[in-house]
Amino acid sequence: MTAQIEIKNITKRYGSLTVLDNISLSIAANEFMVFLGPSGCGKSTLLRMIAGLEAVDEGEIAINGKRIDNLPPGKRGLAMVFQNYAIYPHMSVAENMAFGLKNISVEKSVIDARIKEAARMLEISHLLERKPNQLSGGQRQRVAIGRAIVKEPEAFLFDEPLSNLDAALRVRTRVELAQLRNRVASTMIFVTHDQIEAMTLADRIVVLNNRKIEQIGEPMEIYSRPVSEFVARFVGSPT
Ligand code: ADP
Ligand code: MG
DSSP: OOOOEEEEEEEEEETTEEEEEEEEEEEOTTOEEEEEOOTTSSHHHHHHHHHTSSOOSEEEEEETTEEOTTSOGGGSOEEEEOTTOOOOTTSOHHHHHHHHHHTTTOOHHHHHHHHHHHHHHHTOGGGTTSOGGGSOHHHHHHHHHHHHHHTOOSEEEEESTTTTSOHHHHHHHHHHHHHHHHHSOOEEEEEESOHHHHHHHOSEEEEEETTEEEEEEOHHHHHHSOSSHHHHHHHTOOO
């Protein structure tokens, strides 16, 4: 199963600050959707509301036609990959990857098989018994992605997963994410402030700015037909 995600009239405030103002968009099953925008525009907040890590003030979020905005994160069928990896230092790589599955009662043999397969795909099979402090930043990021893969989620949510990697590794991991996307049939939402990442990974891009959606479209459409000065400047369209 893969998720079709519907976001309807979402508003989010922190105290008197309105971060997102009446946002609506649909993400198709198996789509690679990128949320692109400058720092502080609400990308993470929107993703965290989909994940269930932030409450929605107004509006609805539905997955495959069912409202999920009142469900706890673990019941939404989603897996999130964070910028800072969020892996546990006291657990081995294999234990980290198994962690999210233990409390949804997946059988041990199934867990082991999924870990083996994900580790093979991510080329971290030889690292499964290591602790995170024995890994490079790029390897830690793979573990975080592996932990999401073994959950077999209906959608993957990535919050700037490449931004802590150095330039060369960022490019390589970006290419690998594109490959992963072809192997794992799942909806993907990818948050970034980097227009090159957005252009190379996305089926469609949502450009966010100043509490609103500026434009939604395919990368070439956004690039060659920006609807506003802001979009043109942000994606570096020729003038
Ligand atoms: P982005 O991910 O696009 O950089 P965020 O979603 O993290 O933006 O933040 C959007 C705005 O909301 C920013 O102004 C940020 O300072 C504010 N914000 C984010 N989280 C909180 C919070 N927990 N409490 C108060 N303000 C927050
Ligand atoms: Mg953010």
